[in-house]
Amino acid sequence: MALRIATAGSVDDGKSTLIGRLLHDSKTVFEDQLRAVERASKRYGDGTTNLALLTDGLRAEREQGITIDVAYRYFATPQRTFVVADTPGHAQYTRNMVTGASVSDVVIVLVDVRVGPTEQTWRHLFIASLLGIRQIVLAVNKIDLVDYDDATYNAVVAQVLDHAQRLPYPVDVVAIPVSALNGDNVVDRGDNTAWYSGDSLLGHLEGVEVDQRHDQGARLPVQWIIRPHGQEFHDYRGVAGRLTGGSLAVGDEVVVLPSGERTRVSAIDRGGEAVDLALPTQSISVQLEDDVDVGRGDVLVSASAASRPVVASEFEADVCWMTDRALEPNSRWALKHTTRSTRAIVTDIVARYDVETADTLPADRLVLNDLGRVRIATMSPLVVDPYESERQCGSAILVDESSGATVGALMIRNTGA
């Protein structure tokens, strides 16, 4: 399975250059792409080939020399396949950073060694912690510009490690001194940091282990009911969705939530072909022994699940707020959770998080790019897990009902159970 990586850090810390260097030095850039970047570098007045242009693909990004939205790049080494989401550093594009990081296994946080951590560094670390991304790489960049001085590097690392202790959910930080511009410790170790004994960035990414948390028991949020026409399939009813939380086998007893009806799995299809056992993340359709009432938005849960999700219409959630309009108590939104869309009221703003101190502060509203805790009531009951134990049933989005825009990313915390 591909390792999913997202970059984070302040603007001008060199995120896009680092990814460009990683692609270039691992020899995964195609010749025509490199020629195009060389041509563009000349046009935008860069003296040397600007590797950031490998991922800054929009015209506005190239003109301004910044990253606006996430770029996805794919590369492979003999050890591993990688998907890299190069995300923007500007505070105003935090929503795009959240998009890129939400499905990542690893977040690379860049810090300019001359500047040290900034508010964006703390914000991105805080978001990674909320998103439950355990593996953090602290890439201390531009080490060439301090003459490869280990004391300057160590001071930055100590500051970040100290801060990481205060994050709400645990992270493991691995620090690497790099020069994205010159390539030190990106793919090859180089000779300039003899005092550093760890892996290069690529070496670390090739070896890093990510925990696959699928020990909660099977959950199948129902997307679609497959009902073929024709005599041949007269009684066929396939309950289709993408499995999460654990595996599911033919013969397993399942509970339909929210209704609580019980039945057994009589057949499982994957891509229309029968299988005996389905694993987490597989797209399947299951047939059930009894004619129970089940439709889109319901969740099939293994009756023997280590922990069952809760049916709740009120819960607390952490939120990343992603729109200009402030989030205020008693505001109404559309909400999408797994495959169910409903309406929701944000009843209370419980707290705002101060990303620089990691403190929890009282608040009566959240504004663009704020992180906080809210209390939510939904029109229809939802089948929820705490986000930290099961991401699919623990995450949701808030949608502006008039514009249709996605305005909030929710991590469900306190399900009241």
Added chain:
Amino acid sequence: MNLLSDESVDVGVAELEDEAISIIREVSAECRSPVLLFSGGKDSAVLLHLAWRAFRPARIPFPVLHVDTGHNFPEVIEYRDRMAERYDVELLVARVQDSIDSGRVVEDDSPRASRNRLQSVTLLDAISEHGFTAAFGGGRRDEDKARAKERIMSFRDRFGQWDPRAQRPEPWNLLNGRIRAGEHVRAFPLSNWTELDVWRYIREQSIPLPSIYFTHRRVVVERDGMLLSVGGPVVLEAGEVPREMQVRYRTVGDASCTGAIESSASNVDDVLREVAVARITERGATRADDNFSDSAMEDRKREGYF
């Protein structure tokens, strides 16, 4: 490195299939009236096959739409009709010629004119005429630097435009298909596939392709570093000398701007070996339309291109 014998790689394609099928089912449920854009190229062939697998044993619950520039490879039209029958799916055809005849677009009559860009108008008219709220496309993020920026579910305004600076956030790939009248979404189930993944899946699933993807003899002319098929929309210019060569197509698009590559690959295994060691991207090697300028794809996408 031998990618082809690595078992873990096949696991990778299976996971991409799971993701794509989940996207197809989700968009079909979220958006009441989807359509699948089918060009007859390898990516849309894979997309159609995935749609079939997503709803088996039921029929694909939406039609497929081919935007016909009139500048086609005959092999592709024959293939398109054959696939519609194979997958038992309703085929709609929107013709650029009709848009020209009705005055919606004006054809550029210069000798090197391509109808590629005119397609966007024909496509948007067809979406509006049929009331489609979502259009599945075979676009992949590894194809182009503008596509690398696009969401899985990509919002289009009333004018069919893509605004790359104001894309909807898509955390956890939770797809939001909410639109107002006249707006629609494009959905890209193959977003995370690479060219190599597409060919591996074609091999694994034995998906038929148009014959021009494999080696054949063809009279071509070299123009702007590209091998264009002579005859049809491509007219020889003064000083150009046509040659008969052993070629295949790496992408299939409008015949006026899609180049062939010199190749002896006669089957999927040969092509996989060729793609695994390629040093040039597929669009860089074969698409005059993308090489027109640094932001050619972004500009066309903003106007409503696939």
